[in-house]
Amino acid sequence: MVVTPWEVRGEIDYTRLIKEFGVEPLTEELLQRMKKMVGELHFMLRRKIFFSHRDFDKVLEDREKGEKIYLYTGRGPSGHTHIGHIVPWIFTRYLQKVFNATLYFQITDDEKFLVKRNLSVKQALYYTYENSLDLIALGFKPENTRIISDIKAIHLLYELAISVAKRVTFSTAKAVFGFEDESNIGIIFFPAIQAAPAFLGSKIEGRNLRCLIPCAIDQDPYWRVTRDVAPKLGYYKPAGIFSKFIPGLGVKGKMSASEPETCIFTVDKPEEAEKKIMNAFTGGQPTIEEQRRLGGKPEVCPIYLYYYFIFEEDDEKVFERERQCKNGELLCGECKRELAEKVSKFLVEHQKKREKAKDLVDKYMLTDLELG
Amino acid sequence: MVVTPWEVRGEIDYTRLIKEFGVEPLTEELLQRMKKMVGELHFMLRRKIFFSHRDFDKVLEDREKGEKIYLYTGRGPSGHTHIGHIVPWIFTRYLQKVFNATLYFQITDDEKFLVKRNLSVKQALYYTYENSLDLIALGFKPENTRIISDIKAIHLLYELAISVAKRVTFSTAKAVFGFEDESNIGIIFFPAIQAAPAFLGSKIEGRNLRCLIPCAIDQDPYWRVTRDVAPKLGYYKPAGIFSKFIPGLGVKGKMSASEPETCIFTVDKPEEAEKKIMNAFTGGQPTIEEQRRLGGKPEVCPIYLYYYFIFEEDDEKVFERERQCKNGELLCGECKRELAEKVSKFLVEHQKKREKAKDLVDKYMLTDLELG
Numbered sequence: 001m002v003v004t005p006w007e008v009r010g011e012i013d014y015t016r017l018i019k020e021f022g023v024e025p026l027t028e029e030l031l032q033r034m035k036k037m038v039g040e041l042h043f044m045l046r047r048k049i050f051f052s053h054r055d056f057d058k059v060l061e062d063r064e065k066g067e068k069i070y071l072y073t074g075r076g077p078s079g080h081t082h083i084g085h086i087v088p089w090i091f092t093r094y095l096q097k098v099f100n101a102t103l104y105f106q107i108t109d110d111e112k113f114l115v116k117r118n119l120s121v122k123q124a125l126y127y128t129y130e131n132s133l134d135l136i137a138l139g140f141k142p143e144n145t146r147i148i149s150d151i152k153a154i155h156l157l158y159e160l161a162i163s164v165a166k167r168v169t170f171s172t173a174k175a176v177f178g179f180e181d182e183s184n185i186g187i188i189f190f191p192a193i194q195a196a197p198a199f200l201g202s203k204i205e206g207r208n209l210r211c212l213i214p215c216a217i218d219q220d221p222y223w224r225v226t227r228d229v230a231p232k233l234g235y236y237k238p239a240g241i242f243s244k245f246i247p248g249l250g251v252k253g254k255m256s257a258s259e260p261e262t263c264i265f266t267v268d269k270p271e272e273a274e275k276k277i278m279n280a281f282t283g284g285q286p287t288i289e290e291q292r293r294l295g296g297k298p299e300v301c302p303i304y305l306y307y308y309f310i311f312e313e314d315d316e317k318v319f320e321r322e323r324q325c326k327n328g329e330l331l332c333g334e335c336k337r338e339l340a341e342k343v344s345k346f347l348v349e350h351q352k353k354r355e356k357a358k359d360l361v362d363k364y365m366l367t368d369l370e371l372g
Numbered sequence: 373m374v375v376t377p378w379e380v381r382g383e384i385d386y387t388r389l390i391k392e393f394g395v396e397p398l399t400e401e402l403l404q405r406m407k408k409m410v411g412e413l414h415f416m417l418r419r420k421i422f423f424s425h426r427d428f429d430k431v432l433e434d435r436e437k438g439e440k441i442y443l444y445t446g447r448g449p450s451g452h453t454h455i456g457h458i459v460p461w462i463f464t465r466y467l468q469k470v471f472n473a474t475l476y477f478q479i480t481d482d483e484k485f486l487v488k489r490n491l492s493v494k495q496a497l498y499y500t501y502e503n504s505l506d507l508i509a510l511g512f513k514p515e516n517t518r519i520i521s522d523i524k525a526i527h528l529l530y531e532l533a534i535s536v537a538k539r540v541t542f543s544t545a546k547a548v549f550g551f552e553d554e555s556n557i558g559i560i561f562f563p564a565i566q567a568a569p570a571f572l573g574s575k576i577e578g579r580n581l582r583c584l585i586p587c588a589i590d591q592d593p594y595w596r597v598t599r600d601v602a603p604k605l606g607y608y609k610p611a612g613i614f615s616k617f618i619p620g621l622g623v624k625g626k627m628s629a630s631e632p633e634t635c636i637f638t639v640d641k642p643e644e645a646e647k648k649i650m651n652a653f654t655g656g657q658p659t660i661e662e663q664r665r666l667g668g669k670p671e672v673c674p675i676y677l678y679y680y681f682i683f684e685e686d687d688e689k690v691f692e693r694e695r696q697c698k699n700g701e702l703l704c705g706e707c708k709r710e711l712a713e714k715v716s717k718f719l720v721e722h723q724k725k726r727e728k729a730k731d732l733v734d735k736y737m738l739t740d741l742e743l744g
Contacts, residue, residue: 110530114538121531151534155527158482159493162523165558166486170542173557185545186537189561 014051014217014244021220023052023242033060038098043313044091044243052217054227055239059212063099069210070201071095072238074106074148074194077127078116081134082263083343087309088243089138092214095241101212102144104197104366105135110150111193114186125151132361134266137353142363148200150193153366157196160203160233165192167229176221195226198238211238216245266354270344277303277340283325284332296325296332303332303339311342386423386589386616393592395424395614405432410470415685416463416615424589426599427611431584435471441582442573443467444610446478446520446566449499450488453506454635455715459681460615461510464586467613473584474516476569476738477507482522483565486558497523504733506638509725514735520572522565525738529568532575532605537564539601548593567598570610583610588617638726642716649675649712655697656704668697668704675704675711683714 018025026048035041037060044050062069073092075085096103109124128149135147150157168191173179179188198211213223220242227237264273283301285291298304304325312318324330390397398420407413409432416422434441445464447457468475481496500521507519522529540563545551551560570583585595592614599609636645655673657663670676676697684690696702 110534114534121535151531152527154530155524158526158530159523162482162486162558163493165561166556168557169554170551170557170560171553174553179542181543181546182541184538185540185542185561185564186534188542189537189557192557 012245017217018052021052021217022224023054023217023220023240024056026051026053026056026241030057030060037064040098042091042094043315044087044094044309046315047308048244049087049309050091050214050241050243052242053240054223055210055237056212056241059099059210059239062210067209068205069099069101069212071099071101071103072106072197072201072211072213073103073215074108074197075131075135076108076112077124077131078112078119079127080265080267081131082265083306083310084263085131086134086138086266088214088216089135090310091243093138093140095212095214096140096144099212100144102146102201103140104146104148104200105140106148106150106194106197107131108150108190108194109152110154111187111190113151114184114190121151125149128152129361130267132364133354133357134350136357136360136364137266137350139353140364142360145364146366147361147364148197148366154193156200156366156368157193160196160199161189161192163233164195164226164229165189167232168192168225172225176225191222191225194222195229198223198226199230199233199235202235208234208236210236213238213240215240215242217242218245264343264347266347266350268347270347273343273347274340277336277343280336282332282336288331291331292328295328296330298322298325301325303335306339306343311339311346384617389589390424393424393589394596395426395589395592395612396428398423398425398428398613402429402432405429409436412470414463414466415687416459416466416681418687419680420616421459421681422463422586422613422615424614425612426595427582427609428584428613431471431582431611434582439581440577441471441473441584443471443473443475444478444569444573444583444585445475445587446480446569447503447507448480448484449496449503450484450491451499452637452639453503454637455678455682456635458506458510458638460586460588461507462682463615465510465512467584467586468512468516471584472516474518474573475512476518476520476572477512478520478522478566478569479503480522480562480566481524482526483559483562485523486556486562493523497521500524501733502639504736505726505729506722508729508732508736509638509722511725512736514732517736518738519733519736520569520738526565528572528738528740529565532568532571533561533564535605536567536598536601537561539604540564540597544597548597563594563597566594567601570595570598571602571605571607574607580606580608582608585610585612587612587614589614590617636715638719638722640719642719645715645719646712649708649715652708654704654708660703663703664700667700668702670694670697673697675707678711678715683711683718 026045031041031045059069071092073088092103095101107128109128112127113119113121113124132147135145148157170179170188173188173191177191198213201211202209220240223238223240230237261276264276280302282303283297283299285294285296298321304322307318307321312321321330321335325335398417403413403417431441443464445460464475467473479500481500484499485491485493485496504519507517520529542551542560545560545563549563570585573583574581592612595610595612602609633648636648652674654675655669655671657666657668676694679690679693684693693702693707697707
């Protein structure tokens, strides 16, 4: 099992990961406490897709007292957004709503430029723009959503970043991020840039507010370093709520953004997306007869995972689908057709909102600090 | 002999340094070529205080053809400016005039914050402001002088800096700058920030112009890395004109900004400065009788060095002073009194201009790129 911000490999044992990373499990007690406050638990909490945390109890405590908190998450703009990317954004949208919180959404165009040999600054900024449209199309509002392009908003991050950097030695960064002698000096500095937005809400407010970071567990090394530095800067340690690895939702069994036929992008034509789904591998049996007799394997089926992670919020329905698949009632063709319809409908709507977002994107970009 | 950007130690053999650093000597031929074009050679050229270069011949060639060039130098704002600091600025002012060139003057407040444990961002920015006043008071004009505070103008540097950083590995930076495992990740990135202004004039102009960097030879490692990267970014390699080490002009034999009594700051009261000079060690003999008989040693006398490096532009006069010292005609008290008068007069004038500069400083700060 290998879990780093760059590589996730092998059979993932999440109980072991909780122990190794030193995070806490999201207990039933915490979830009930949250439910009591906010009224409903998101299906990603009910299904334990978000399964662990750091200081989430303190976030709840702050909210119970009526104190503001803020959210921070982000995206590395190495290409177009695909369906897998928006899974945590949907959860973040829920957190934003129930916690009435400002979201700082960092788009790490500098990082992608620094690590991708053939990506130019211009291309990285192009994807910053394109990815922003997807975020906006999902319904985030400009009043409480600030999108940060590292390259375009560096003047708002740099002072925080050098304050972090001053307190992180190369040997720490090397141990945590696995830097090598051949790593470039930009990417070695980058963890400090990624840390900065965790303190931005407090800086803008002029007093300490708690930051909650929803993200996949593989990003945890960044937050460990950020949390170590936080008290030295006089800030709260950022809290985190961590998801399991969202599978790429690869329609051919694996997903890779560099192989467009393996995943569904938000900019795909609906009919293209439908075709990809209909051509996808599944967890089904080779013949109808075998499927009826033996049932399918939803746990390894990318089609089922689309339902589970994003397109079926209703627990009863998703587990009914699982049951019908396993006992051979549901055939792959039917299951695919239903998904294709849902995805197609989603894309049509999303792409309309995406068009509208083009007129709004400036309202979302953080360009200036209004300090409290 | 140790020569790095952080440490200069031992007896300096400049001929050996030229060979080891791979720079070129400033030959009589080049100087005559320059004199032909600009009419007069600065005393720092005549005295070989600036003694070596890289691509200075190409700068002359560009100017002979009527092509624009730009200048780049700077200052680490770790405290108030002292007299030693302004020696290269005076030479830069000359270059600016004779080459009719824009000067980019980088104040590395980020670097000083990153390397000085007890320096806050606020203090670094305070000295950025204070040091800027000195530059302005020396007569640089806002039309062709852009002062860059790294922290305040990072948005103008960052894209260039990450473009440089992408092409500099940790192992290169380690070899050139001597980084260690305990170096913080901010200072490891910093060479890319220092490289950026070398390309800024070309970026603003929208075409390749040659950059000339006047500075002390110990800064050469930065420019070696910058020159290696330049063609990969499509820019000219920056040219350089390098001075010998300007002695701190320490009035007690050595100079240290952390011991205020050892050097003369531009903000010192004129009478304080006079007192420091009158209390200074000299290269003189212990008694008047011995001085008359044996003569002084101007080559190790901080008082003489003040004349030589800054306060006596007239070669005949400075060498006459040297002669009179060596043969015992000139006594230390007299030599000090004359210097004290010159310094006092300089400070009175400088401090007046420094006051006026407070209303002008905003006009000098680079805050926006007007790209060509």
